[in-house]
Amino acid sequence: MTEPLIYELSVPGREGVKPPKLDVPPSELPAELFRAELPLPEASEVDVVRHFTHLSHLNYSLDEGMYPLGSCTMKYNPRVNEVAARMPGFTGLHPLQPEETVQGALYLMYHLQEALRKIGGFAGVTLQPAAGAHGELTGVLIMRKYQLDRGETQRDTILVPDSAHGTNPASTHMCGLRAVQVPSDERGNVDLDALQSLVGEHVVGLMLTNPNTLGLFDENIKEVVALVHGCGGLVYGDGANMNALLGVMRPGDAGIDVLHFNLHKTFSTPHGGGGPGSGPVGVVERLVDFLPGPIVAQDAELSDDEAPYFTFVMPPKSIGPVKSFWGHFGVLARAYTYIRMLGEKGLRRAAEHAVLNANYLLSRIKDVYPLPYDRICMHEFVVAGHFAAAPGVRALDIAKRLIDYGVHPPTNYFPLIVHEALMMEPTETESKQSVDAYADILLKIAEEAQTHPELLHDAPHNTPVRRMDEVRAARKPVLRYQRET
């Protein structure tokens, strides 16, 4: 089952949805400016609806079943969030309208800033960054500018643990800084001796993912933070794994100076097939002036107890805006709705059950799947996707075989420090039954690896397409529809 390209469904002369008629006198169209040809497809509205409906059937989605991609936090996307984001007074709002005409939107943004500030234990929050990696870029720029502002111009290095997401070193590089890798110790924590030898007056800061990408809470967090602060550096928290910490720990309390939140992970906004996300950044007091802006503040003069008045302000030493306008407002409205509905207690319960589900799944499979670090995990864990008794089977084969059983594979080949890694994050919105079913499938596949390894090698068997020739795609890239000539 595959679907033709829209170009292959196109019929010359066929019209799609119809624009309105012109109701003003036409002006002259200067022919020299205009294109002769517009080679877009020609399809009817019903063609288009069927085309995308067919395409939708080729996707696996969270609505269909468990999607335990480690580090991605594929929790249920509440439908009320969608209603929230589609309120007409939100969707129809121009970002440059006078402030007095957008007070409802500013109220929502201000209170979301406040909620994230409280959840993270920070002094200030910007909602502008568009994604997690964008939040990282923002955070590193803030750290850099802070160091420059206090005259520490020699600082040019960001320390990045070897378990970190690839975005950490990439963001560092974009800021013109050097990324230096810090090894992990035998318990999966940052290696303190190594860190000790790497800190110094050249360090802008350290980027710490905690819980780290092994799903382990760094037991040395106090020592790590003390070492970095001791050399005049700042500690960046990669908030990709905040789902383990909601209401359980505020990163700001532990000395994290700057952290990005992923609203599309932790706060239930949909991943949308790759975006749009949202990556607000929280900072401690000494970094508040460097936030990108503008951010929303309450205007003391124009406010009274009955009616607060909100306004945009630019922080005085801001790194500048990191995108157009104010952030992904539609995503912010969804996250606001989620936080309001869960409240303080609900957020803590979410974190607890995320950690419960991960540890439960781990407890069900750890006798069969090699576990590099045998500890209580946080919201996710990493096992090795290979078996001594089935040397030909790789993590990729296990992942593809999971598809045959109608569930989504975990993240594979990340983090890089675990050989044949399978990284699993069930999230709190999966029931015991669905976690059990997933564990049963994993155990069955481990058995098949020994008895019928070809089932794994050839998997998946019943999907719309089977294993793809990725080498061919990269060697001879075909990146757009090729017209017959």
Next chain:
Amino acid sequence: MVYIPHTDEERQEMLASIGVERMEQLFNDIPEQYRYPTLGLTEPVSEMEILEELQELSAANLNANDVPTFLGAGAYRHWVPSVVDAIISRGEFFTAYTPYQPEISQGTLQAIFEYQSMICDLTGMEVSNASHYDGATATAEAVIQAVNVFRLKRKKIVLAPTVNPQYRAVVRTYTQGMGLEIVGDEDPTLPLAEVVKLVDENTAGLIIQSPNFLGEIEDLSGLADEVHRRGKKALLAVVANPLSLGLLTPPGAFGADIVMGEGQPLGLGLNFGGPYLGFYTTRRKYVRQIAGRVVGETVDVEGKRGYVLTLSTREQHIRREKATSNICSNQGLTMLAATVYLEALGKQGLRKIAELNYHKAHYAAHEIAALEGYEIVNVRPFFNEFVVRCPAPVDEINHFLLEDTAYTIIGGYDLGRDYPHLANNMLVAVTEMNSREEIDDFVAALAEFQVTGGYHD
């Protein structure tokens, strides 16, 4: 508990399987002094209550769809066909992740492939990525691509002053650690013909916009050649309005090396500024310098056609600090909206929408030009946005339009905010959404402001 399915009994069974008694024991690795702080958040509310609250917040805004609006400046009120939201509301699309497992993600992958194809055709370019956050960040990535093409050996970027001021600010934010020399927009009045002369052998690229921030369609003929000649193969990057390309000869046909911009006009609501969609296209020879996700066609083990994320050796999860960008997402759902929009309108529909914008904007400009005290400033042709020199500060006029007339109109953008020499100049956007009646009311209100002498209580 909201969205948590566990019963007490199940919880106990699970804890027992793990080998602990209480939930709290799962968090023993966290230093005790940090554990379980009081956050000070509000009490939980039900769906019914939150919807009531959100409706109030929504109603506390002035919905630009409820009143005549002539505000653009980078975000535009356009018609979004019903089919767009119907498709992007399907859970199969919006609850899926980035398509890492191609066997079960062909829906998203093929949609991206169709998007890339249509964006290439629209811009006249050869390759497109699967999208950026918005027009401003796409512009910043164009600067980074230009610098990367010259392996960081050329540090100079020429930026025309008529590029959207927000985009220019974001370029500076992104590149503040890269040691670049960004020139060209210090003098906001410098015409493009003079800006081009700043391109030299140390220049990695020239960034311009057409239609530019003041609405004018730039003369692109010969420009790419001049940039390539003066700058010894320096890149020409053009910010474009994709809807205007339903009508205008695309920058790709003039030899541009990168064409990028804001995709919001293609079927995305105003949404108070986001999420939007940055589109990004370049030449085939630069495909390995492009940032972000790219989808390519290939075959499966049985020879069946299919689509995959490809060229990932450019990307952060493989190359880490050597990656072309730190991007690890695209704007999946807004990209899908633009794809549905382009396919639903198709060849004829997009052209008609673009024509409606053109004719209505010119009708409005013609009518305003006839008013005493107002003048159309643009000397070059424009698409759907133009500059009006007003007899008073723009914020006074806008206040009058919104509050003091019988009309309640959201006026245009105050160009004095970004261009000191354009104080009292209003950037007016007219789209297919503005009926003749709205335009006539706008013109009448402007005339009335002039007659009554403006704002008074």
